[in-house]
Amino acid sequence: MTNVTTIAKEMEEALRADGVRITRQRAALLKVLAGADDHPDANELHRRAREIEDTVSLATVYRTLSALEAQGVVHRLAFEGEPARFETTNAPHHDHIIDLETGEVMEFRSEKIEALQALIAEELGYEVVHHRLELYCRKRK
Incomplete structure (x- = not known):
């Protein structure tokens, strides 16, 4: 079974x-979500799912995304000034850089940042359980 198939099955x-029924429309959306290597918003997921199953409605996309988020298998990413975007939760932890000029979202991981966050939390008497880091950037000129 491919990774996309495995992820779709988990969802x-x-x-x-x-208690949600798996219809052809939802199966198409799950396939799109599982195969996404970017951070699509609901409208883009709807467009892609309709390429597989032309009867997928935007309402089905929103309801399905809400159910997947409630079950903890999809993250809703709310970047400033952008519609919510979505990604599956099966990827290793990473942070995001958002290009303010193009809207492109890039994933990155920095052990230095992870260590510094843990150190700061420890100094304040805490342990990091979860975090999300978003850097809003412009290309240097």
Whole structure:
């Protein structure tokens, strides 16, 4: 089974656990979500899912995304000034750089940043359980 198929199956199981029926429309959306290597918003997911199953409605996309988020298998990313974007939760931890000029979202991981966050939390008497880091940047000229 490919990674996309495995991820889609995990999302399908999460929906079923939430009492959501797996229709052709939802299966198309799950396939698109599982195969996304970017951070699409609901409209883009809708467009891509309709390429597979032309009866997918935007309402189905929103309802399905909400159920997937509630089950913890999809992250809703709310970047400043942008519509919410989505990614599956199966990827290793990473942070994001958002290009303010193009809207492009890039993933990165820095052990230096991770270590510094843990050190700061420890100095204040805490342990990092979860965090999200977003850097809003412009290209240097």
